[in-house]
Amino acid sequence: MTDIAKLPPGPLGSSSQRAVIWARKNLFNSWFNSILTLGSIAALFWIIPPMIEWGITNATLTPSIEACREVTGACWGFVNANLRLILFGTYPYDEQWRPLLAMVVLVGIIIGSLGAVPYAGMRKWIIPMWLVGIPVIAILMWGGVLGLTYVQNSYWGGLPLTLILSSIGIIFAFPLGLLLALGRQSSMPAIKTLSVVYIEIIRGVPLITVLFMASVMFPLFLPEGVTIDKLLRAQIGIILFTAAYLAEVFRGGLQAVPNGQFEAGNSLGLSYWQSMRLIILPQAMRLVIPPTVGSFISMFKDTTLVVIIGLFDLLNTVKLALRSDPAWTRYYVEGYAFAAAIFFLFCYSMARYAAYLEKELRKGEQR
Amino acid sequence: MIPAENNLPRKDDFIAVHDLGKSFGAVHALRGISFSVPRGETMAIIGPSAAGKSVLMKCLVGLYAPDTGRICLDGEDVSTTGNETRKKWAEKTGMLFQHNALFDSLQVWENICFSLIESRKLSRKVARDHAVDLLGLVGLDPDSAGLRPSDLSGGMQKRVGIARAIATDPEILLLDNPTAGLDPVLSNHIENMIAAIAQKRGTTVITITNDMKIARHRYQNLAMLHDGTLQWTGPTTEIENAGNAYLTQMLSGSSQGPITMRTGKRQDQLFA
Numbered sequence: 001m002t003d004i005a006k007l008p009p010g011p012l013g014s015s016s017q018r019a020v021i022w023a024r025k026n027l028f029n030s031w032f033n034s035i036l037t038l039g040s041i042a043a044l045f046w047i048i049p050p051m052i053e054w055g056i057t058n059a060t061l062t063p064s065i066e067a068c069r070e071v072t073g074a075c076w077g078f079v080n081a082n083l084r085l086i087l088f089g090t091y092p093y094d095e096q097w098r099p100l101l102a103m104v105v106l107v108g109i110i111i112g113s114l115g116a117v118p119y120a121g122m123r124k125w126i127i128p129m130w131l132v133g134i135p136v137i138a139i140l141m142w143g144g145v146l147g148l149t150y151v152q153n154s155y156w157g158g159l160p161l162t163l164i165l166s167s168i169g170i171i172f173a174f175p176l177g178l179l180l181a182l183g184r185q186s187s188m189p190a191i192k193t194l195s196v197v198y199i200e201i202i203r204g205v206p207l208i209t210v211l212f213m214a215s216v217m218f219p220l221f222l223p224e225g226v227t228i229d230k231l232l233r234a235q236i237g238i239i240l241f242t243a244a245y246l247a248e249v250f251r252g253g254l255q256a257v258p259n260g261q262f263e264a265g266n267s268l269g270l271s272y273w274q275s276m277r278l279i280i281l282p283q284a285m286r287l288v289i290p291p292t293v294g295s296f297i298s299m300f301k302d303t304t305l306v307v308i309i310g311l312f313d314l315l316n317t318v319k320l321a322l323r324s325d326p327a328w329t330r331y332y333v334e335g336y337a338f339a340a341a342i343f344f345l346f347c348y349s350m351a352r353y354a355a356y357l358e359k360e361l362r363k364g365e366q367r
Numbered sequence: 368m369i370p371a372e373n374n375l376p377r378k379d380d381f382i383a384v385h386d387l388g389k390s391f392g393a394v395h396a397l398r399g400i401s402f403s404v405p406r407g408e409t410m411a412i413i414g415p416s417a418a419g420k421s422v423l424m425k426c427l428v429g430l431y432a433p434d435t436g437r438i439c440l441d442g443e444d445v446s447t448t449g450n451e452t453r454k455k456w457a458e459k460t461g462m463l464f465q466h467n468a469l470f471d472s473l474q475v476w477e478n479i480c481f482s483l484i485e486s487r488k489l490s491r492k493v494a495r496d497h498a499v500d501l502l503g504l505v506g507l508d509p510d511s512a513g514l515r516p517s518d519l520s521g522g523m524q525k526r527v528g529i530a531r532a533i534a535t536d537p538e539i540l541l542l543d544n545p546t547a548g549l550d551p552v553l554s555n556h557i558e559n560m561i562a563a564i565a566q567k568r569g570t571t572v573i574t575i576t577n578d579m580k581i582a583r584h585r586y587q588n589l590a591m592l593h594d595g596t597l598q599w600t601g602p603t604t605e606i607e608n609a610g611n612a613y614l615t616q617m618l619s620g621s622s623q624g625p626i627t628m629r630t631g632k633r634q635d636q637l638f639a
């Protein structure tokens with residue numbers, strides 16, 4: 001270790017000296033860490049250059065099969081040529097500005113509401129934003145009014161579908177999960193049992209089974225003549241599934257709030273719901289943000305499983321594009337890499353947002 | 368021990384507890400507790416650790432429903448929880464919890480005026496001014512109003528808890544160790560304040576304390592609990608001729624007497 005006393009005078013030495021100190025402290029502070037550091041550097045040298053060569057230097061963006069055959073690197077031309085098919089699926093070509101706009105609105109209210117969460121004064125706008133936003137999105141997607149042609153939702157696909165399924169899923173799974181978590185803690189045996197059974201059953205089966213049940217079994221329970229749309233069934237399946245996982249996350253947070261807080265609320269004459277809303281939930285929620293966002297990230301990725309009931313989400317539209325012309329089929333790596341990049345973009349943003357939110361809320365706590 | 372028949376609740380008793388029992392599984396936290404406090408009087412509850420003092424107080428405020436016996440407040444039976452009468456009396460009661468139980472999600476002033484804002488619909492502006500007044504009463508300066516409870520020292524938190532307990536000008540004030548952990552000057556100040564509240568507002572005060580001097584000289588009545596049972600109750604002026612071995616030992620803090628500690632290894636072995 002560097003002896004601080006031997007450093008030249010000045011706040012922390014020159015910047016190169018600081019870099020050396022930082023490296024020693026963080027990268028080479030023990031023989032084991034030194035090996036890890038050197039190993040990682042070697043691995044990066046081994047992986048990065050070929051990736052750059054394949055993905056950038058030797059790649060082409062030209063949307064033609066001829067151009068792709070000439071290069072040794074990636075054929076981004078496939079993505080370029082099929083971009084609209086991948087992003088919007090089978091939505092009528094001339095109307096694709098509508099899902100695009102709907103997506104912009106959706107991402108806008110998502111960012112708007114996420115941004116409002118840390119600020120108590122802004123939070124009251126979240127619900128109105130969705131109340132206005134959802135109908136706008138629905139009108140854009142379905143049409144049939146305001147001179148927009150009607151588009152059946154079996155034609156929806158691609159990124160808008162993925163975003164709609166997951167954000168509607170989150171919006172409904174959140175309160176349902178909360179109710180289940182409270183139900184599980186309830187002193188009323190019937191409610192408690194019901195919640196426990198529900199949570200444990202759902203957590204005991206994979207999402208793919210829930211979706212399958214939703215699409216095949218669910219209609220069997222409906223009265224004769226009533227049919228529920230495939231998309232809606234998938235949406236309900238996703239909500240029911242995510243709610244069970246969220247319930248467990250919330251339960252952890254609720255249990256971490258000391259019982260004395262509840263008693264104090266009670267002694268002040270607060271009702272159960274008042275104590276919950278004003279005292280318990282604010283504390284519990286702060287604790288569960290990281291795992292909650294974790295659940296949302298996995299739900300966002302899990303929406304890809306809707307392929308099994310024949311919906312064209314982002315991953316499935318890539319497949320659609322690959323099959324659109326046999327010549328493209330060999331460029332599946334590029335297609336899936338593109339889809340992966342989009343998923344990564346969303347998931348990574350959510351993870352960063354969770355980190356930011358945690359910091360913001362802790363600031364509030366210390367204020 | 369005083370036979371229970373002598374302690375049947377009388378009509379003129381404001382707080383009357385009769386044959387109260389409360390268990391948690393196999394733990395009998397309270398058994399056959401009977402005592403009463405006239406309106407506007409003060410009572411100190413003393414007793415060794417785990418005697419059931421805090422449980423008794425939580426029964427009085429309505430957090431725990433007694434298993435047996437009755438609690439009457441001003442002649443109204445509040446032994447069952449969850450009804451309107453119980454709720455009405457909970458709102459007329461202010462309580463300080465042993466561990467304060469301040470709400471960390473709220474600022475200090477919101478903590479203090481919580482029920483005024485939520486239940487009595489006081490405007491936030493008025494409530495905040497009221498909270499600042501109360502902070503002054505317990506010797507805290509107005510700047511602390513905007514802090515979070517977690518940013519306060521232990522003694523400051525206790526005082527915020529006391530301010531919250533008296534915020535609604537309650538008819539009954541229940542204080543679980545209001546001066547524990549406070550310095551002598553501050554503790555004297557708080558006891559003066561409690562006495563003043565009882566005298567000027569006619570509030571009936573029950574305080575749990577481990578400070579025998581405070582219990583004897585600051586309160587009109589005394590109740591001593593031991594192992595879930597009531598060992599002695601009566602006016603503090605009669606303590607001298609009580610002739611109760613538990614009470615005598617409690618007051619003197621002697622290690623000789625009926626109150627025993629369950630020590631595993633003998634002390635002289637451990638600290639040889």
Ligand SMILES: Nc1ncnc2c1ncn2[C@@H]1O[C@H](COP(=O)(O)OP(=O)(O)OP(=O)(O)O)[C@@H](O)[C@H]1O
Pocket residue numbers: 391394395396414415416417418419420421422423465
């Ligand atoms: N909610 C509860 N659940 C189970 N047991 C409890 C509960 N509250 C109290 N007890 C038990 O009841 C007994 C009396 O507890 P209590 O808190 O009244 O003691 P105390 O007299 O206030 O002691 P101290 O002076 O140490 O605060 C203890 O044995 C305790 O473990």
Ligand SMILES: [Mg+2]
Pocket residue numbers: 420421422465543
């Ligand atoms: Mg106690």
